[in-house]
Structures are given as C-alpha cells and as structure tokens.
Amino acid sequence: KAGVTQTPRYLIKTRGQQVTLSCSPISGHRSVSWYQQTPGQGLQFLFEYFSETQRNKGNFPGRFSGRQFSNSRSEMNVSTLELGDSALYLCASRRGGSDTQYFGPGTRLTVL
Amino acid sequence: KNEVEQSPQNLTAQEGEFITINCSYSVGISALHWLQQHPGGGIVSLFMLSSGKKKHGRLIATINIQEKHSSLHITASHPRDSAVYICAVGRDNQFYFGTGTSLTVIP
Numbered sequence: 001k002a003g004v005t006q007t008p009r010y011l012i013k014t015r016g017q018q019v020t021l022s023c024s025p026i027s028g029h030r031s032v033s034w035y036q037q038t039p040g041q042g043l044q045f046l047f048e049y050f051s052e053t054q055r056n057k058g059n060f061p062g063r064f065s066g067r068q069f070s071n072s073r074s075e076m077n078v079s080t081l082e083l084g085d086s087a088l089y090l091c092a093s094r095r096g097g098s099d100t101q102y103f104g105p106g107t108r109l110t111v112l
Numbered sequence: 113k114n115e116v117e118q119s120p121q122n123l124t125a126q127e128g129e130f131i132t133i134n135c136s137y138s139v140g141i142s143a144l145h146w147l148q149q150h151p152g153g154g155i156v157s158l159f160m161l162s163s164g165k166k167k168h169g170r171l172i173a174t175i176n177i178q179e180k181h182s183s184l185h186i187t188a189s190h191p192r193d194s195a196v197y198i199c200a201v202g203r204d205n206q207f208y209f210g211t212g213t214s215l216t217v218i219p
Contacts (some may be wrong), residue, residue, distance in 0.1 A: 043198065044209070092155075103147075103155040105153065106155075
C-alpha cells in the first residue's frame, strides 16, 4: 500500500504570496490532519479533515485554510505569506476510528 | 504551559547504553503516541498507547494513566537510533506535541 504523499516537497515563496500544498492519504483513510513544524514552536496542529468536513482546527490565523476532496485528498492554503510561515508542513492520515497516524514526508516551505 | 512536557531535551549516549525518554502530560487523553523523526523530516509513528506497555524490537513504551506519564526505552542503543523522539497526546480529535528529545548515539 502506498504511503502518504505530499507535493511539492520543497517550495520557496516571497512575502505576501499565497501557497497551496497537497496531501494524498493512504488509500482507505478518510481523515487527514495538517501540522506545522518550526524550530521555535515544534510541531503544532493546524486542522483535521474527515469526509470533506473540517473536524478540528488548531490555533492558527484565518490565513491558513484547507479543504478535502471526495477522494480524501487534501489541500492546505496559506494566503498573504509571512516570514514566520517558513516551516515544514506535514500531513498525516488515519482510518476512521483509529488513533494511529501515518505521516507524509512533509513540504518544506521557505518564505523570503 | 505546554500540555505535553518531555525530558530530557537532548541526550547523548554511547552505543549499547539503555536509554529512557520521559513524557508528562496535563490533560485527559484518548491515546499517547511516540514518534521518531530522522534528519530530513520524515516522521514515523512508533507506538500508540492508551494503557500498559508495548514492545517492538529494542523499543519499549509504557504509560501510567493515573500519573499522566509515559516513558520510551531503547535497549542496546545503536547509532541508527539517533533521531528526535516526540511524544504526542490525542484529545478531542486534536494532537498536542512535546518539544522532542534529540538523541545522539555515539559508536
């Protein structure tokens, strides 16, 4: 079974731009969660989608948004990028009813 | 205050040593996870615990729900165990992470 995939793996943007990151979960997994990892803050929960609905949201500004499609693939969008948004963005998928998450390799975003 | 506290932050060990990483949490949880992150960013889920003890190879994870504490043990440590180990707790469909323990095992 293929693992969680994320695209792109690396991205460089400038302040004020927007960015869309993509995550394809493991086949059969309907839950996709997004996380931000920075050296200063560590791993932080962004949001979780389940069956195309946002189920939970972490403490991030409205510039961070996401969506999930009917095939469970998910996208995350960050608008009006700031330097502090430079981070590794990880997504993880899990089966409904299970707590075990499977992480993707991450997208490393650099904002200049 | 973080919901999840890990100790130590950094750990250097000689190959073969027994290693313990600790995690304390302050909220009620549905499950606790131990994650391993190698340089380059890839995260692997090692264990998910809601009670008791689990063992996988040289890795052992324990949890004490009453004391809100978990430990990750590595027996006969090896340089390939060098990584960041992260404790995460699940609660209300959200996850809260410790800041991680950076482990270096020297040959």
